[in-house]
Amino acid sequence: MKKFVYLILLVGFTGCQSGNKTKEPAQAETTPVQLVETTISVGGMTCDMCVASIEKGVNELQGISYVKASLNDSTAVVKFDASKTNLDEIEKAIEKRGYTIKSQM
Numbered sequence: 001m002k003k004f005v006y007l008i009l010l011v012g013f014t015g016c017q018s019g020n021k022t023k024e025p026a027q028a029e030t031t032p033v034q035l036v037e038t039t040i041s042v043g044g045m046t047c048d049m050c051v052a053s054i055e056k057g058v059n060e061l062q063g064i065s066y067v068k069a070s071l072n073d074s075t076a077v078v079k080f081d082a083s084k085t086n087l088d089e090i091e092k093a094i095e096k097r098g099y100t101i102k103s104q105m
Contacts, residue, residue: 033081
């Protein structure tokens with residue numbers, strides 16, 4: 001009788017192990033990174049809080065790798081992945097914070 005119980009346990013454990021096989025991870029589709037750097041002229045910046053607000057607003061977007069606003073020349077330098085965001089979205093994020101985009105000459 002003991003051998004029969006051991007046999008049942010052995011078969012049970014062996015059968016359960018079939019679900020523990022490691023599966024190869026699924027390959028995620030990756031889009032190549034298209035880094036673009038641009039300088040945006042911003043109107044309405046008057047203090048360091050304005051600089052911080054612009055940087056925070058732009059950093060909330062997907063694909064932003066670098067943003068640095070400058071009060072001295074009223075610009076924001078932005079480096080972003082063009083496959084995840086675009087210049088129009090970045091400018092809208094700045095305008096949403098109450099600033100204007102100066103036209104580029």
